[in-house]
Amino acid sequence: xSALTGRFGPGxxxxxxxxxxxxxxxxxxxxxxxMIDFALRPNxxxxxxxxPLDTYSLDNLAYLAGEPVHREIxxxxxxxxxxxxxxxxxxxxxxxxxxxxxxxxxxxxxxxxALVIPFWINEVLRTLAWYILLAxxxxxxxxxxxxxxxDEPMRWYGDGGVLAGMVYxxxxxxxxPIYNSIESLEKAxxxxxxxxxxxxxxxxxxxxxxxxxAGIATGCVFxxxxxxxxxxxxxxxxxxxxxxxxxxxxxxxxxxxxWNRGAAYALVLLVLCLAVVLITLRVFRVSxxxxxx
Amino acid sequence: MTSAVALPPSPAMPARTPLASRxxxxxxxILFWIYxxxxxxxxxxxxxxxxxxxxxxxxxxxxxxxxxxxxxxxxQMVDDAAMWRALWTSAIVALGVVAIAVPVxxxxxxxxxxxxxxxxSVLYALMVSPLLTPGVVIGIATLxxxxxxxxxxxxxxxxxxxxxxISAYVMLMVAARxxxxxxxxxxxxxxxxxxxxxxxxxxxxPFLKPALLAAALLATLQSIENxxxxxxxxxxxxxxxxxxxxxxRTGLTPAVNxxxxxxxxxxxxxxxxxxxxxxxxxxxxxxxxx
Numbered sequence: 001x002s003a004l005t006g007r008f009g010p011g012x013x014x015x016x017x018x019x020x021x022x023x024x025x026x027x028x029x030x031x032x033x034x035m036i037d038f039a040l041r042p043n044x045x046x047x048x049x050x051x052p053l054d055t056y057s058l059d060n061l062a063y064l065a066g067e068p069v070h071r072e073i074x075x076x077x078x079x080x081x082x083x084x085x086x087x088x089x090x091x092x093x094x095x096x097x098x099x100x101x102x103x104x105x106x107x108x109x110x111x112x113x114a115l116v117i118p119f120w121i122n123e124v125l126r127t128l129a130w131y132i133l134l135a136x137x138x139x140x141x142x143x144x145x146x147x148x149x150x151d152e153p154m155r156w157y158g159d160g161g162v163l164a165g166m167v168y169x170x171x172x173x174x175x176x177p178i179y180n181s182i183e184s185l186e187k188a189x190x191x192x193x194x195x196x197x198x199x200x201x202x203x204x205x206x207x208x209x210x211x212x213x214a215g216i217a218t219g220c221v222f223x224x225x226x227x228x229x230x231x232x233x234x235x236x237x238x239x240x241x242x243x244x245x246x247x248x249x250x251x252x253x254x255x256x257x258x259w260n261r262g263a264a265y266a267l268v269l270l271v272l273c274l275a276v277v278l279i280t281l282r283v284f285r286v287s288x289x290x291x292x293x
Numbered sequence: 294m295t296s297a298v299a300l301p302p303s304p305a306m307p308a309r310t311p312l313a314s315r316x317x318x319x320x321x322x323i324l325f326w327i328y329x330x331x332x333x334x335x336x337x338x339x340x341x342x343x344x345x346x347x348x349x350x351x352x353x354x355x356x357x358x359x360x361x362x363x364x365x366x367x368x369q370m371v372d373d374a375a376m377w378r379a380l381w382t383s384a385i386v387a388l389g390v391v392a393i394a395v396p397v398x399x400x401x402x403x404x405x406x407x408x409x410x411x412x413x414s415v416l417y418a419l420m421v422s423p424l425l426t427p428g429v430v431i432g433i434a435t436l437x438x439x440x441x442x443x444x445x446x447x448x449x450x451x452x453x454x455x456x457x458x459i460s461a462y463v464m465l466m467v468a469a470r471x472x473x474x475x476x477x478x479x480x481x482x483x484x485x486x487x488x489x490x491x492x493x494x495x496x497x498x499p500f501l502k503p504a505l506l507a508a509a510l511l512a513t514l515q516s517i518e519n520x521x522x523x524x525x526x527x528x529x530x531x532x533x534x535x536x537x538x539x540x541x542r543t544g545l546t547p548a549v550n551x552x553x554x555x556x557x558x559x560x561x562x563x564x565x566x567x568x569x570x571x572x573x574x575x576x577x578x579x580x581x582x583x
Contacts, residue, residue, distance in 0.1 A: 003407035003408075004403075004404060004407040007407060007479070007489070008403070008489055008490075008493055009488070009489035009490060011490065012489065012490060012493055015400070016400035016403055016404050017400075017404065019396055019397045019400035019401075020397065020400050020401050020404050022397070023397045023401065023456075023457070023460050024416075024419055024420065027435075027453055027454075027456060027457035027460070028419065028422065028423055028457055029419075030438055031431075031434030031435045031437070031438040031457070032434045034434065034437050034438040034441060035430075035433060035434040035437050035438075038437045091332065091335075094325065094328055095328075095329065095332055098325070098329075109568075113564060113565075113568050114333070114336075115336070116564055117557075117560060117561055117564050118336055118337070118340060120514065120560040120563065120564060121340070121518075121553075121556060121557055121560050122517070122518030122519075122520070122534055122556075123518065123520060123534075124518075124520050124534045124537050124538050125343070125537065125553050125556065126339070126340075128343065128537065128541065128549070128553065129339035129340055129342065129343040129553070130339050131541060132339075132342060132343055132346060132354050132355060132550075133338065133339045133342050133343075135353070135355060137353075137355065137357070138355050138357065139342050139355060139356050139357045142357035142358075143357075168335070168336075168339070171336070200321070221425070225425060225426075225427060226427075228427060229427020229428055229429050229430065229521060230521070231429060231520070231521050231524060232520055232521070232538065235538070236538070236541055246427075246429050246521075249429060249433070250429075250524070250525075253433070253436075253525065259437060259440075262433065263433060263437055266429065266430050266433040266434070269427055269429070269430060270426060270427065270430045273425065273426065273427055273430075274425065274426075277425050288414075288417065288418055288421060289414075289417065291421075291425075
């Protein structure tokens with residue numbers, strides 16, 4: 001702290017500390033602590049708050065574990081988010097490699113520009129575009145029936161629609177970290193491996209992917225977190241059978257009227273995402289500084 | 294699947310006739326370009342369909358069947374008072390977010406530089422944690438905290454909830470620029486008799502200015518496009534993203550597509566302007582260094 005006052009004088013240094021304190025204490029820590037507090041208390045009538053019934057317990061969390069439909073939806077959200085992450089990785093990796101290693105600088109910057117455009121448009125509009133494309137009497141069905149691939153229209157809304165819309169929404173969060181990390185790989189290493197007779201898949205498995213692991217971990221962590229916390233894609237592209245955990249949380253707050261249970265569910269989602277982040281970073285031996293860039 | 298062709302054939306490969314080996318070498322290349330084509334169709338087809346549907350007379354936005362070409366939906370969009378109110382709400386929120394996130398993020402980046410390793414990494418982890426938190430959780434946490442003191446969802450909570458993670462973006466952008474700052478400039482100014490406040494205003498702030506402008510732009514975009522966090526703290530307010538999402542439930546017409554097309558056009562113009570500015574800047578710095 002003395003370094004801060006020494007550099008900026010007590011007035012400015014004090015102002016900076018107040019701003020940072022307001023942010024971290026008021027906007028980050030306090031809300032999350034209050035959410036934990038909410039999650040551990042029962043949902044009571046206003047008269048009973050602070051009374052003998054108002055005790056801490058794990059009841060709200062136990063409810064999630066015991067409610068078969070909610071538990072099912074939670075588990076499905078976890079593995080479906082993992083699936084979205086893997087699918088996004090598969091879609092992005094070849095292009096990231098090409099951009100970073102093979103493409104000429106001008107081609108690469110043109111492609112990057114083309115990639116950025118869909119992602120300056122907000123997630124709701126991007127998902128709306130899929131909603132229109134996948135409609136029962138919509139363009140995709142018409143196109144596939146014209147080609148003779150389909151005899152009658154398919155219902156795309158549901159698991160498939162949610163997957164397509166989510167992969168679409170999170171491509172850039174996967175592509176750019178991987179691109180950045182492959183870019184720093186020496187081309188000579190790949191050529192050397194090839195000259196020594198390594199097959200293409202082996203070069204990727206043994207040289208490119210290990211080199212790019214920080215970028216891959218970053219992309220996967222972000223994609224998983226965004227997918228698990230997504231609300232628009234399941235709400236617009238889903239079907240009753242493809243409900244997402246965030247939709248259950250929303251219902252506790254705005255339809256079920258039990259904020260305590262909603263807070264408990266949100267806490268579970270938060271813990272899940274933080275656990276995935278920390279475990280992935282530990283496994284790939286990546287530091288947090290490399291993630292947030 | 295990728296760059297196999299750009300490299301000379303390896304000596305370990307079995308000898309083939311030139312024609313056959315050339316054909317074999319072309320297969321990965323062809324497969325790769327099919328993949329690139331599919332990738333960009335996947336990327337742009339939804340946007341093209343959504344934009345084109347703004348010109349179809351069909352009441353439900355689609356391009357199949359094409360019932361006739363019209364620009365009526367644009368007129369309807371312009372006449373839609375609810376849309377303008379939603380845009381106004383988003384603009385006010387964005388202004389509030391920029392007013393909080395830019396000073397807070399800048400202060401955070403400056404505080405970080407004056408800390409030592411251990412405290413720095415703890416504080417840094419705390420600062421970037423909102424970026425790794427799902428947006429819905431940020432909204433919920435803000436909502437339950439403020440209910441305790443009787444404040445419900447509305448403009449204030451939207452601004453505070455959004456600022457909690459947008460400040461982190463600002464911090465990262467300012468910190469990146471600060472890394473290239475030459476501290477001896479500050480010492481020189483102090484040596485020439487400037488006060489610390491003056492050094493900050495006349496030396497450090499002008500140096501940070503490009504990063505601050507870029508951060509303000511990014512904060513505005515992030516704020517306007519936010520949905521997940523806003524959904525939980527909006528109270529009775531309807532910002533633009535909420536308005537669009539509600540339309541899907543209450544009666545979607547191509548007027549929303551007209552709005553989408555306008556936003557896409559602004560986006561493309563912005564992206565091109567950004568790219569041109571970047572290239573001019575690169576050319577200028579290349580010219581000055583040679």
